[in-house]
Amino acid sequence: MGWLDMFDNINYMHWSLGFVTAEFCWDLFLILRQRRTVKDNRTPNDDVKKLMDEETYKKARLYSLEKINFGIVKDFYHELELLGITLSFFLAKLWNFSGQSIQYLGFTDELIQSNMFLLQTTILSFVVHLPWSLYSTFVVEERHGFNKMTLGFYFKDTLKKMAVSQIITTILVTPLIWLIKWGGDYFFVYAWAFTFAFTMFIFFIYMDFIAPLFDKYTPVPESPLRTAIEDLAKSISFPLTKLYVVDGSKRSAHSNAFFYGFYKNKRIVLFDTLLDDTCNPMIGLDEDGNKRQFPAEDTTTARTTGKGKGCSQEEVVAVLGHELGHWYHGHVWKPMILNQFLILGMFYTFGILVTNKKMLADFGFVDEQPTLISLLVIFQFIFSPFNRVMSAVSVYITRCFEFQADRFAVGLGLGEKLQSSLVKLVTDNLSFPLADKLFSTFNYSHPPILERLAAIRAEMSKKSKSE
CATH class of the missing domain: 3.30.2010.10 (Metalloproteases ("zincins"), catalytic domain)
Incomplete structure (x- = not known):
């Protein structure tokens, strides 16, 4: 009897939805705390007055409130959507429909059906989430002066992103499914090696071949x-x-x-x-x-x-001093190495869990146990508690990295300009300067501006005393 047999009496779908719902309630609790912070602080305190004038503070507060309120409504909808999709066994129905679609085209292969399923999922997701995206861009961002896109540019850009994303997903998923089926007992090694190689390949070509498709x-x-x-x-x-x-x-x-x-x-x-x-x-x-050629009278x-916004040359250099601090301290490759160990472990655990046929049956896949669906169910639902913990750990580590990069910039003598650049970025982006402590701990990968400025000043004082 395997150790997984002890879970035979639980319903994996209900257990997963229970955790997802608890996670949603926790996130709602946190965002309501931040909403109260924004709502209650109608006027800037003495520390905030050093960052921005009262008019800018008022704009930042209204922008933050609107984003929070919109986010709460959107998250409620997405939670209900997830519950509805899962409880109605919609994934199983869509999988069967994708099979019928490829049969109509003369195919019966699982790899082709998997890609058809992903394509149909992408299209459905685009249609269902389009109103939320449009409202965010052309109402919330537009109202506060941040949106610069026309409706035509938005759709052209969005459809282009969908097409590129679908191509990349197809190139990733097809060999991955084949490796899982072909690899035997050590498939997790081959699957990890392939995903690592693929990720590095995309990283190398992205800025030269993919990013220019969207920006100049x-x-x-x-x-x-x-x-x-x-x-x-x-x-x-x-x-x-x-x-x-x-x-x-x-x-x-x-x-x-x-x-x-x-x-x-x-x-x-x-x-x-x-x-x-x-x-x-x-x-x-x-x-x-x-x-450009300008008329002589146009000076x-x-x-x-x-x-009328942005940073001066000295401030831009200070911002880059911070960014290069990430490079100097290895803030790119250290998390990358850690993530590779985690991905390898997750593929190994996937290999154990995928043998439990009851798991997919609880999600409506009784007659078929497609590899793609196993990946989606296990990585998205079964691993959700682990993913949540790692997300919190990632936020904590990133915050530590930000403080360390700031200290590096101070060490270069850029402390004063780094402070003024951060203040300008906060005001230009209408970032609300106050944050609930618990909310920021779980959600802010970058420290709140007041904490960050205080740490920079402390480091500058420490540096001046040592000189």
């Missing part, structure tokens, strides 16, 4: 900003090979910056929304990076975008 990445021309960033990279031996500006402003007014690449091929990407008019080297250039168009 323009090399930063010779400019004071480029020189300052290159000098920063050289000072810490960061192997910078390319520096880009991406036209994020065509979608949103939110700002960001990041680096990517392996070994000696590192690249930095700046969102154009991060740069203010005093340091943006792309002002006055056309889409191909060539200098302002070439120099300004008129957006």
Whole structure:
């Protein structure tokens, strides 16, 4: 008798839905705590007044409240949708429909049926969730001045993302299912090795072949900003090979910056929304990076975008000092290695659980036990408690990484400008500066701004005393 036999008397679907419902209630409890924090703090306290004026605070508060209220309604709907789909055995019905679909096309293979099932799931998900996405983009974000997309651009962009995602999913899932069926007792090793290799492959090609399908990445021309960033990279031996500006402003007014690449091929990407008019080297250039021709009497168009937001050159360098702190301390590869051990362990556990035929039967798959459905049920439902714990651990680790990256930037002498850049990012993005302690612990991978600024000031004081 196997150790799994002790669970023969439980209904795996009911157990899983019980945990998912408990998880939803916990998340609702947390978000209601944050909602109360936002609602009760109608005016800024003394610490917040140092970050933003009262008008900006009011805008940030209203933006946060609207996002929270919308999120609560949306989460309620998604919870009811998940319960309805699962309790009605909709997955089993859709699987049977996908089988009928490929039979109509003259096929009976499980691999083809699996991909048909995924395609139909993607289409249904798009249709069902479209109203929520449209409302978020064209009502919530639009009302607060962040949405920059037209309706036509939105649909073109969304459908393109769906197509690319479906292609990548097909390339991943088809060999994975085959390996699970072919691999015998050691299939979990082959499945893990394939997913690792596939992930690395996508990582290597993403910025060169996939990301340009959605955004335009323009090399930063010779400019004071480029020189300052290159000098920063050289000072810490960061192997910078390319520096880009991406036209994020065509979608949103939110700002960001990041680096990517392996070994000696590192690249930095700046969102154009991060740069203010005093340091943006792309002002006055056309889409191909060539200098525009302006009438002789027009002396302002070439120099300004008129957006009045973003960071100065020194502040952008400070932001990148923080980002390069992630590189210096190995914040990219350390979690990656940990995740590979976890994925290998999850595939091994999957191999044990998949032998329990009752599990899939409880989800409505009595006559068939398709490999794809086993993956979905076990990884999404059965592993949900483990996934939840790892999510909390990930948030904690990431917060520690953020503090460490800030300390690195302070060590480079960028503490003052890092503080001012963070303040600008908070105000430009209308981020509400106050957070419920319990809510932020489980949801904020980046520390709340007041905690972060206090830690930077403490590190600067410590650094000045040691000098």
